Amino acid sequence: MENNEIISLWKAYGKRLDESLRLSRQNTQHITQIKVQSFLSAMRPLKVFAVLAGIIWVILVDSLIIRLAPVANLFFLVSAAIQVILTKLAIGIYLYQLILIHQTDISEPVVATQRKLAALKASTLWGARLLFLQLPVWTTFYWNETMLANGHPILLTIQAAVSLSMTMLAIWLFFNIRYRNRDKKWFRLIFAGKEWTPVLEAIGILNEVQAFQREDN
Known part of the structure; x- marks a missing residue:
């Protein structure tokens, strides 16, 4: 076989190899995109349920606030207003x-x-921060003037300790629920499940694809 024929065969083989690599990259990207879409789709039902349940809850609480505003005590009204906001x-x-x-x-x-x-990752963290800020009002909505004036000192002390603890916990979580803490045990405990895991998995896959594309270029 002459040198020219060998060179021609080598070039043809190189072209076929390049084409195979190009198709492989396209298929890899397509499969990755399908996986990402699957991860995001897994999040949709939970979020739809949360929106519907939240709307129903807001309507109920707003109705209570409006109906009971003339007669309810201030602790209930303020606590309910903060929670519903x-x-x-x-x-x-x-x-x-x-x-x-x-x-x-x-x-x-x-x-x-x-x-x-x-954006999904950042908004998920913000949603959790806001929801945890509700913790203190769940310990104050039932307060009233009679309880504070005539309640047993021990019970009042316990109540104050619980409310203060929930307030401190809510503030601590608000400032510490951040992506940089994602590997900590308490963070993984809070964000385990379809609210958070699919986002991280999708981000991880896309980062791998992007790294592969950089190496290829």
């Missing part, structure tokens, strides 16, 4: 996340999907 903010976050999930297109570039996942 935080719940409304959380509902807004869940609606925003559902929009992000709906807008995620498996055919869009990896960077665009990464931006949506980053």
